[in-house]
Amino acid sequence: MQRTIVGIDVGTTKVCTIVAQVSDAGKLNILGVGLTPSKGLDKGVVVNIDDAVNAITASVEKAERLSGYRVATAFVGVSGRHISSLNSRGVVAVQRPDREITRNDVARAVESAQAVAIPTQREIIHVIPRAYVVDGNEGIRDPIGMSGFRLEVETHIVTGEVMAIQNLIRSVQKAGLEIDDLVLQPLASGEAVLTDEDKDRGVMLVDIGGGTTDIAIFVQGGVWHTSVISVGGNHFTNDITYVLHTPHNTAEYLKIRYGSAIAEEPSREGEEGDLVEIDTLTVGEKQKISRHLLNEIIQARAEQVVELIYNEIKRSGYEGLLPAGIVLTGGAAQLSRFDELVREMLGIPVRIGVPADLSGLADSLDSPTYATGVGLLRWGSRHGLSMLGPTHRSEERQGWGNVYERFKGWIREFLP
Ligand SMILES: Nc1ncnc2c1ncn2[C@@H]1O[C@H](COP(=O)(O)OP(=O)(O)OP(=O)(O)O)[C@@H](O)[C@H]1O
Numbered sequence: 157m158q159r160t161i162v163g164i165d166v167g168t169t170k171v172c173t174i175v176a177q178v179s180d181a182g183k184l185n186i187l188g189v190g191l192t193p194s195k196g197l198d199k200g201v202v203v204n205i206d207d208a209v210n211a212i213t214a215s216v217e218k219a220e221r222l223s224g225y226r227v228a229t230a231f232v233g234v235s236g237r238h239i240s241s242l243n244s245r246g247v248v249a250v251q252r253p254d255r256e257i258t259r260n261d262v263a264r265a266v267e268s269a270q271a272v273a274i275p276t277q278r279e280i281i282h283v284i285p286r287a288y289v290v291d292g293n294e295g296i297r298d299p300i301g302m303s304g305f306r307l308e309v310e311t312h313i314v315t316g317e318v319m320a321i322q323n324l325i326r327s328v329q330k331a332g333l334e335i336d337d338l339v340l341q342p343l344a345s346g347e348a349v350l351t352d353e354d355k356d357r358g359v360m361l362v363d364i365g366g367g368t369t370d371i372a373i374f375v376q377g378g379v380w381h382t383s384v385i386s387v388g389g390n391h392f393t394n395d396i397t398y399v400l401h402t403p404h405n406t407a408e409y410l411k412i413r414y415g416s417a418i419a420e421e422p423s424r425e426g427e428e429g430d431l432v433e434i435d436t437l438t439v440g441e442k443q444k445i446s447r448h449l450l451n452e453i454i455q456a457r458a459e460q461v462v463e464l465i466y467n468e469i470k471r472s473g474y475e476g477l478l479p480a481g482i483v484l485t486g487g488a489a490q491l492s493r494f495d496e497l498v499r500e501m502l503g504i505p506v507r508i509g510v511p512a513d514l515s516g517l518a519d520s521l522d523s524p525t526y527a528t529g530v531g532l533l534r535w536g537s538r539h540g541l542s543m544l545g546p547t548h549r550s551e552e553r554q555g556w557g558n559v560y561e562r563f564k565g566w567i568r569e570f571l572p
C-alpha cells in the first residue's frame with residue numbers, strides 16, 4: 157500500500173513543499189515540489205506571521221498544482237537560535253515478575269529521562285532514545301524481550317522557545333494545514349543525506365542555509381548533539397554588500413557566480429581576467445572589483461563558519477571521534493571550495509550531501525538546498541504520522557499537550 161506524505165521546509169530564504177508517495181519499503185516517489193522565496197522569517201524563526209503564511213500558502217499551492225494532491229497535513233522543520241539540546245538518562249526497574257523487558261518499561265524509562273528541569277518559556281520538541289543499558293550492559297539498541305532487573309535509557313532531548321514554536325505552528329495552521337510533526341531541521345537533513353554507516357561510525361551533519369547553520373552529531377547510530385548557529389549564507393552576501401557597496405542582488409550574484417571560500421593570490425595582478433564589473437549603490441554607476449578582493453571577503457566569513465563548526469565539535473566532546481567526518485548540506489554548502497576549506501582547517505573527511513534515492517520528480521531535488529525538505533519526508537516515512545497524536549490538532553491544542561502521550565508515540569516509532 158502507498159501513502160502520500162508532505163514535507164514543508166520553512167527556511168529563511170525559501171519555502172519548499174514536497175509531496176511524495178511512500179511505498180511499504182520506504183521508497184519515496186516525488187509527486188510535486190513547490191518552491192517560493194521565503195518571507196517573514198529571520199534566522200530560521202517566524203517574525204511576521206502574515207508574510208510567513210503567504211509564503212507557505214504559495215509554496216503549498218505550487219506543490220498541489222504539480223502533484224494534483226490536496227495537501228491537508230505536513231511534516232514541518234523547526235530551527236533557530238532558540239533551540240537547545242541536552243542528553244539525559246532515565247532509569248526504571250523492570251516490572252514483569254519474569255523480568256522480561258516490555259514496551260511499557262521502555263516508555264517509563266524514556267519518561268523518567270525527560271524529568272529534567274525545562275524553563276517555563278521552553279518546551280520539548282524531541283526526546284530521542286539513543287541506546288539502552290540493561291543491568292549495566294551498555295550499547296543495547298532494542299531491549300524489548302530481553303531479561304533484566306534494571307533498564308536505563310540514554311536520550312537526546314531537544315527544546316525550543318514556546319513563542320517561536322507557536323509562531324511557526326500558527327503560520328502553518330493559518331495557511332490551512334495541520335502539522336503531522338515538527339522536526340528539528342538538522343535531524344531532517346540528516347535523514348536525507350547521511351547513511352546508516354555514517355551514523356554508526358560517527359559523523360557531523362552541517363546544514364548551512366540562508367540564516368542559520370544547523371548541526372547534528374551522530375555516534376553509534378544515535379543523536380548526541382544538536383545545535384543551531386545564527387550564521388548562514390546571507391552573512392556572506394551582506395559582507396559583500398557592506399565592503400563593496402553593491403546592491404544586495406549584485407552581491408548575491410557575485411557570491412554565486414564568482415565566489416570561492418579560498419581566495420587564491422591572483423596570478424597576474426590587475427589583469428582584466430581578475431576583474432568583474434558590477435553595479436554600485438549609485439544608479440547607473442559601475443565599478444570594477446578584483447575577484448581576489450571578493451574572495452578575501454568570502455574567505456574571512458567562511459573561516460568564521462568553520463571555527464563555529466569546530467566549537468560545536470569541541471562542545472559535543474567528540475573531537476577526534478568522527479571517523480565519517482563532516483557532511484555539508486544546505487544551499488550555502490554549494491559555495492565553491494568551501495568543502496576544501498573545511499577539510500584543510502579541520503583535517504577530517506568532508507563531503508557535500510545531496511538527497512539521493514528518489515524517484516518521480518527527483519531531478520528537481522538534486523541539490524543540497526533540498527536536504528531538509530526531503531529529510532522531512534524520510535522522517536515521516538520512517539517514524540510514522542502521528543508522534544504527537546491528536547493533541548496536535550489545532551482545535552485541541554494549546555501548547556504541546558501531554559508530553560507523556562507524545563512519548564508513547566515516539567517510542568513506538570523509534571523501535572523496530
Ligand atoms: N552556488 C552557491 N554558492 C554560494 N552560496 C549559495 C549558492 N547557492 C545558494 N547559496 C546560498 O544558500 C543560501 C540558501 O540556502 P538554503 O536554501 O538552504 O536556505 P534556507 O533553508 O532558506 O535557510 P535556513 O535553513 O537558514 O533557514 C543563500 O544564502 C544562498 O545565497
Ligand SMILES: [Mg+2]
Binds near residue numbers: 165168341364
Ligand atoms: Mg534550511
